[in-house]
Amino acid sequence: MEGYFRIGTNYYKLVYQPQLDGNIFPVIVPWTRQAIIDDHKKDALESVKRYEGFTVIPSHSNYQYSVKNFYNLYAPLTHDLTIEYSPGSIPLTLSFLNHIFGDQLELGLDFITLLWQKPTQMLPILCLTSSERNTGKTTFLNWLKSIFQDNMTTNTNDDFRSRFNSDWALGKLIIAIDEVLLERREDSERLKNLSTAKNVKPEAKGKDKVEVRFFGHFILCSNNEDSFVLIDDKEIRYWVLKISPLQSVDSDFEDKLLKELPQFIAFLNQRKISCPKRTRMWFTPEQIHTSALDKLIKGTKVNLEKELIVTLDELLKEYDLQEIKFTTEDLQNLLRDSLYKTPRNKIIEIIKGKWGLKNINSSYFRYHHSIHPGTNEWQVSHENIKGRCYTFSREFIDSMLKC
Numbered sequence: 001m002e003g004y005f006r007i008g009t010n011y012y013k014l015v016y017q018p019q020l021d022g023n024i025f026p027v028i029v030p031w032t033r034q035a036i037i038d039d040h041k042k043d044a045l046e047s048v049k050r051y052e053g054f055t056v057i058p059s060h061s062n063y064q065y066s067v068k069n070f071y072n073l074y075a076p077l078t079h080d081l082t083i084e085y086s087p088g089s090i091p092l093t094l095s096f097l098n099h100i101f102g103d104q105l106e107l108g109l110d111f112i113t114l115l116w117q118k119p120t121q122m123l124p125i126l127c128l129t130s131s132e133r134n135t136g137k138t139t140f141l142n143w144l145k146s147i148f149q150d151n152m153t154t155n156t157n158d159d160f161r162s163r164f165n166s167d168w169a170l171g172k173l174i175i176a177i178d179e180v181l182l183e184r185r186e187d188s189e190r191l192k193n194l195s196t197a198k199n200v201k202p203e204a205k206g207k208d209k210v211e212v213r214f215f216g217h218f219i220l221c222s223n224n225e226d227s228f229v230l231i232d233d234k235e236i237r238y239w240v241l242k243i244s245p246l247q248s249v250d251s252d253f254e255d256k257l258l259k260e261l262p263q264f265i266a267f268l269n270q271r272k273i274s275c276p277k278r279t280r281m282w283f284t285p286e287q288i289h290t291s292a293l294d295k296l297i298k299g300t301k302v303n304l305e306k307e308l309i310v311t312l313d314e315l316l317k318e319y320d321l322q323e324i325k326f327t328t329e330d331l332q333n334l335l336r337d338s339l340y341k342t343p344r345n346k347i348i349e350i351i352k353g354k355w356g357l358k359n360i361n362s363s364y365f366r367y368h369h370s371i372h373p374g375t376n377e378w379q380v381s382h383e384n385i386k387g388r389c390y391t392f393s394r395e396f397i398d399s400m401l402k403c
Contacts, residue, residue, distance in 0.1 A: 001047040004036060007071050008053050011036060023078060025150050056171040058119040058151070058215060061269055073171045075150035085266035093260045100128065100140055100243060107287060110275050114282060115148070116268040119173050120215040122281045124239040124288055125195050127220040129228065135243040137221040141176050143257055147265065148173055157181055169200050172216050180220040180228050188230040191218060195237050196280070225292065226299030233297050237281065239288040240296055305350050309400045311335065312392050319380050325364035325389040351390055359388045
């Protein structure tokens with residue numbers, strides 16, 4: 001019977017959900033055995049198609065609803081793939097992509113072509129940044145959504161951080177985060193790991209985690225050019241683009257892009273990728289390197305300095321001191337549980353190179369809290385330690401806080 005399925009031991013119905021843009025997307029929703037009997041009589045159950053379970057096999061030009069009797073959760077697209085591409089038919093689209101990718105337009109076209117033709121290929125994390133308005137970042141996300149439809153999702157920062165991730169980790173080709181601000185080190189580590197992960201364990205409320213193949217690609221958009229995510233100076237996974245404002249404002253711009261979409265889909269179907277595969281993420285770090293990436297790396301270093309200043313300020317206040325001394329190793333341990341991984345050379349670079357402080361070999365007090373044996377209350381205690389330590393005065397830290 002058309003429209004109904006039994007997948008494993010559960011029943012489902014294929015419904016066609018209308019969208020705000022006028023499109024209709026097929027969606028499979030849970031159904032009940034009794035509802036089918038009520039609507040179509042008991043004999044109808046015999047003609048319900050049966051599948052062994054779910055799978056996720058992405059394809060855009062050769063989509064299959066089922067693979068080896070497993071129902072494919074990758075969403076079918078509604079595009080007409082019989083249309084042939086006519087050269088010169090997508091001038092507005094190419095102009096817009098030139099605005100987004102600039103002198104890296106060919107790489108940008110390769111990036112989108114790879115998403116279409118080779119959806120399981122690992123790709124760099126594409127980041128669109130600009131502190132200015134009307135740049136087209138959100139328009140780009142909306143345009144990609146029109147191409148890949150229900151196989152793309154746009155999340156918030158909280159969505160990404162949530163442990164309940166089945167809505168985007170299971171079967172989505174593109175995971176976009178608009179107005180992204182992932183300033184925690186654990187955020188950036190998770191993002192990096194997912195960008196090269198082959199498998200994940202999506203988690204939904206009330207359901208067991210099951211490991212599945214992961215082929216998601218992340219696209220980040222931010223108005224914060226220098227600190228929307230923390231990365232180090234050896235990072236190779238990010239492709240960061242600074243987007244300029246559009247030269248003119250056209251309220252019908254997105255509608256005009258959509259009119260060219262059928263021809264652009266035909267273009268993607270026949271386009272040959274210009275850049276050969278050179279790394280596991282296809283492109284080399286040199287190919288996708290930009291000045292916007294350098295700015296983001298510099299911003300991360302600045303954040304580490306701020307974290308160090310705030311930590312020292314808190315300790316001076318906590319122990320009611322006018323100065324406090326630490327070795328480089330002490331500072332690494334202090335920051336170990338903060339948002340930042342702190343290599344020794346980075347700490348020295350800030351303290352010696354930027355702050356101009358020198359370490360000397362001497363005895364110093366290492367402070368901590370302990371319980372007074374007589375009163376059973378917390379007290380400030382210290383132990384005498386020897387090592388090459390830096391001295392941080394109250395006056396110096398106050399001056400750094402004002403910078």
